[in-house]
Amino acid sequence: MLRRNTTEKYRKYTQATLELAFAKIKNGEMTLRQAARLYSVPKSTLNDKLKGRVQLRAKSGPMTNISNAEEDRLESWLLKMSQIGYGQTKRELKSTVKKILDEDQRTTMFKDNLPGCDWFERFLARHPKISERCGEALGKERAVLNTEKIDTWYHEFYEYMTKDSDLEGKGLEIFGDPRRIFNCNESGFPLSGKTEKVLAPGGSRNVYQLVVQQ
Numbered sequence: 364m365l366r367r368n369t370t371e372k373y374r375k376y377t378q379a380t381l382e383l384a385f386a387k388i389k390n391g392e393m394t395l396r397q398a399a400r401l402y403s404v405p406k407s408t409l410n411d412k413l414k415g416r417v418q419l420r421a422k423s424g425p426m427t428n429i430s431n432a433e434e435d436r437l438e439s440w441l442l443k444m445s446q447i448g449y450g451q452t453k454r455e456l457k458s459t460v461k462k463i464l465d466e467d468q469r470t471t472m473f474k475d476n477l478p479g480c481d482w483f484e485r486f487l488a489r490h491p492k493i494s495e496r497c498g499e500a501l502g503k504e505r506a507v508l509n510t511e512k513i514d515t516w517y518h519e520f521y522e523y524m525t526k527d528s529d530l531e532g533k534g535l536e537i538f539g540d541p542r543r544i545f546n547c548n549e550s551g552f553p554l555s556g557k558t559e560k561v562l563a564p565g566g567s568r569n570v571y572q573l574v575v576q577q
Contacts, residue, residue, distance in 0.1 A: 380402045445567075460478050
């Protein structure tokens, strides 16, 4: 008994040829029968597309839980959040998807509408602009720092060192004593602990994550 090769493709046309056949019919260049024969697309398939019963770019198989447009918006949101220092974690992305599904009262294959690790891995594969990165902890004080604040600090410091009565006019003398100049630019005590991996643009050199120090 001959068995059917299970690896054989169940259709002999591509999405591109389907769209071309669809366009030829819509423009009146071909009849349904002619387009079906020339592009090897079943007449029933073309008819369903023309009648609007099935979307032109609809995919076979079970419906996706999140539409392509929604995934694109999630991608844009993740990139923007990373840009302002609020990179979202894997857990936060999955919770956001659950919130969308719950508010829309959708029934999905996810347990309690919460996507699993498999969905997350496929999401990253569909959106190569995003990757999981180890974020560098960035405290609020560093995040809001700018040139104006730095200039203001040095100006007030100079005013204090030159005019404060407790220093008796000797405040600036410390700058002439190298033993009293310390470089602490790269020194510090991290109080926030380790950061989680966050979703950020792939290939970016620096990924920051704002933290609230207790």
